[in-house]
Amino acid sequence: MTNLQEEQINEIQTFNKEDWSSAYKNVDKELTKEPLLLQKGEHIKDLNGTLLRNGPGILERGGQWVHHPFDGDGMITAIKFEDGQPFLTNKFVKTKGYLEEQKSNKLIYRGVFGTQKNGGILNNALDLKLKNIANTHVVKLGDEVLALWEAAGPHALDPDSLDTIGLTTLNGVLKPEEAFSAHPKIDLNSNSSSELLVTFGVQAGPKSTIRLMEFNNAGENRGELIIDRQDSFNGFAFLHDFAITTNWAIFLQNAIDFNPLPFVMGQRGAAQCLKSNPKKKAKFFIIPRETGLFRGQPPLIINAPDGFVFHHVNAYEKDSKIILDSIFYDDFPSVGPDENFRDIDFENYPEGKLKRSTIDLKKKNADLETISEQCCEFAMVNPKFLGLKASFSWMACTYQKVGNAPLQAIKKINLSTKEEIAWSAAPSGFVGEPIMVPSVNSSIEDEGFLFILLWNGSRRGSDLVILDAKDLKELAIYELPISIPHGLHGSWMN
Numbered sequence: 001m002t003n004l005q006e007e008q009i010n011e012i013q014t015f016n017k018e019d020w021s022s023a024y025k026n027v028d029k030e031l032t033k034e035p036l037l038l039q040k041g042e043h044i045k046d047l048n049g050t051l052l053r054n055g056p057g058i059l060e061r062g063g064q065w066v067h068h069p070f071d072g073d074g075m076i077t078a079i080k081f082e083d084g085q086p087f088l089t090n091k092f093v094k095t096k097g098y099l100e101e102q103k104s105n106k107l108i109y110r111g112v113f114g115t116q117k118n119g120g121i122l123n124n125a126l127d128l129k130l131k132n133i134a135n136t137h138v139v140k141l142g143d144e145v146l147a148l149w150e151a152a153g154p155h156a157l158d159p160d161s162l163d164t165i166g167l168t169t170l171n172g173v174l175k176p177e178e179a180f181s182a183h184p185k186i187d188l189n190s191n192s193s194s195e196l197l198v199t200f201g202v203q204a205g206p207k208s209t210i211r212l213m214e215f216n217n218a219g220e221n222r223g224e225l226i227i228d229r230q231d232s233f234n235g236f237a238f239l240h241d242f243a244i245t246t247n248w249a250i251f252l253q254n255a256i257d258f259n260p261l262p263f264v265m266g267q268r269g270a271a272q273c274l275k276s277n278p279k280k281k282a283k284f285f286i287i288p289r290e291t292g293l294f295r296g297q298p299p300l301i302i303n304a305p306d307g308f309v310f311h312h313v314n315a316y317e318k319d320s321k322i323i324l325d326s327i328f329y330d331d332f333p334s335v336g337p338d339e340n341f342r343d344i345d346f347e348n349y350p351e352g353k354l355k356r357s358t359i360d361l362k363k364k365n366a367d368l369e370t371i372s373e374q375c376c377e378f379a380m381v382n383p384k385f386l387g388l389k390a391s392f393s394w395m396a397c398t399y400q401k402v403g404n405a406p407l408q409a410i411k412k413i414n415l416s417t418k419e420e421i422a423w424s425a426a427p428s429g430f431v432g433e434p435i436m437v438p439s440v441n442s443s444i445e446d447e448g449f450l451f452i453l454l455w456n457g458s459r460r461g462s463d464l465v466i467l468d469a470k471d472l473k474e475l476a477i478y479e480l481p482i483s484i485p486h487g488l489h490g491s492w493m494n
């Protein structure tokens, strides 16, 4: 594992696909407060807090594999630091579907990303039941830790043991199993005096409704819903993520069509029925926040650049413009019905690229600029700068500068100058989302730590890597006592 300067990344270092795909296996145990052994570096003195992370932990039952890892049952990993010493706890989210399938040792639900039950089309047609797999993100709201999956309700977990308390309506805020995004934003910069958790749910259909919710997330009233706003838009909305500024919530509706017929007929998963429509125009839905200056006003709808976006990085306001950084793909990346996700052809798979939209709210148009051509995903800014102009972003990226490949490096980019530095785990290491945790009491934007769960292909196991956010120097590496498949999102809990 090495620190790299820009010019060094240009040389190609090939990866072994088996090293990468070996991460895809079931997690075989649940542990509680297992101390982690330092492999390299030193403990981070005085570090206290918990790294939470979600991702699929079950990918195969009774010999049948899910069609896409996004269909795997959620497993939460919590690494709690006590004065620098980390302890690991991991638990599967005990959803209704998990418990049923655990008992029967077979897949008894279809998956959104194409997992089918045994028995072919006849056994899958007209079965439209969703399994809430709680596998996408994990955050603290009020006093509860929530395992999130965007198409249905959150599962509450005990913050210490990670035991599943159960599906929650958040004190009656949600209807049972109401859609609740897996991409909440913790806002430290709103006009409200409190820390807020801002999130949304989508009811999709020929006309789609976005429910924008803002919760107090600190103080005596933490967990309380303070803002609840609904806006409807024409067309089917597929909205995985959004961005916020002090005054706006920004959504990008990709130019896609949803034809549910192959799903209903048992041929495809619901997400496999999404298809880019080049004749359509993507749209920004820009909703005034009720904690902001434009409260009570209708949303703005502005044509958006072409491309497909899952994730936004950050947004901020500049005069009458919104500057929005996002990871753009040329097309919706999906795994077709006849493909094996453990053997995908990276070269023929769309690449994610960091791009900047400048949205002019007065002229009602948007420009797009590419910040980096290098394939990347899972980007974030210092959480204290969310919604404000941030100078830096950290992200997972490919080792090489050009083309698609697994994510093997971590990059810090200066969003103004485009200067970048990288740390690489190539050729046999594979990285997930870097979680940037600012140093306590520091106002310097890039002072802090990056936490990365790494798949170590050499020993076919997982490591926790901690880097210095400023220069990406390795500070500590811990070998984990469980093997965790390539996963999704996480957060830091103080």
Ligand SMILES: [Fe+2]
Residues within 6 Å of the ligand: 183, 240, 241, 310, 311, 489
């Ligand atoms: Fe996501």
